[in-house]
Amino acid sequence: xxxxxxxxxxxxxxxxxxxxxIWHFNGNNEFSVALIRKYFDHQMLxxxxxxxxxxxRLVPKKINLFVWRLRRDCLPTSINLFAxxxxxxxxxxxxxxxxxxxxxxxxxxxxxxxxxKVLLNKWTKCVIPDDSMDQILYWCDSLNISVAYRKRxxxxxxxxxxxxxxxRNNAMHNDIHESSSDVFNAIVATSYLWIHNRDRKDKSSxxxxxxxxx
Numbered sequence: 411x412x413x414x415x416x417x418x419x420x421x422x423x424x425x426x427x428x429x430x431x432i433w434h435f436n437g438n439n440e441f442s443v444a445l446i447r448k449y450f451d452h453q454m455l456x457x458x459x460x461x462x463x464x465x466x467r468l469v470p471k472k473i474n475l476f477v478w479r480l481r482r483d484c485l486p487t488s489i490n491l492f493a494x495x496x497x498x499x500x501x502x503x504x505x506x507x508x509x510x511x512x513x514x515x516x517x518x519x520x521x522x523x524x525x526x527k528v529l530l531n532k533w534t535k536c537v538i539p540d541d542s543m544d545q546i547l548y549w550c551d552s553l554n555i556s557v558a559y560r561k562r563x564x565x566x567x568x569x570x571x572x573x574x575x576x577x578r579n580n581a582m583h584n585d586i587h588e589s590s591s592d593v594f595n596a597i598v599a600t601s602y603l604w605i606h607n608r609d610r611k612d613k614s615s616x617x618x619x620x621x622x623x624x
Contacts, residue, residue, distance in 0.1 A: 468565035468605045483513045504581040525590040566601045
């Protein structure tokens with residue numbers, strides 16, 4: 411059997427060469443994350459611009475993937491689980507008990523989220539629109555600011571959404587109900603930790619960051 415396997419090897423095969431992976435996707439054998447992203451956007455997700463990925467290098471990969479799932483309404487909210495036949499006990503919003511836990515309610519209409527956004531607007535000196543996630547991202551893209559500032563603001567928006575989900579999960583699974591100021595302070599601290607360590611040009615101190623760079 412060994413001899414038969416050796417006979418199957420190509421004539422130019424050399425056992426002395428180091429094994430390596432070959433990337434044939436783009437024709438030049440060079441791997442590129444950007445090409446993978448374009449493939450997913452244009453080949454697997456061609457039907458709607460809302461499904462295209464957005465990648466911000468100032469936040470961890472899990473946050474970018476979370477935002478992609480959020481924009482596609484693929485998070486395990488109570489109403490989404492209920493729609494799949496899963497017994498969730500209640501479909502009311504655990505943060506305000508003022509509406510059904512649709513994704514739109516959790517991240518846009520909930521009074522708890524709106525109170526956090528008031529603090530966020532004051533800190534960033536912006537007026538984040540009371541709109542859908544995609545419209546907020548389009549608003550951020552349209553701002554007449556530097557690319558670096560826009561990337562930081564977008565990262566903060568991603569982190570805001572992430573902490574909304576964390577607060578929701580804490581309330582639902584741990585019976586811990588955080589205040590809007592607690593969540594806002596966590597957003598400021600997390601954004602400083604992630605952005606400051608990922609942006610080589612950011613030399614801001616904590617005192618300057620907590621007062622926003624402006």
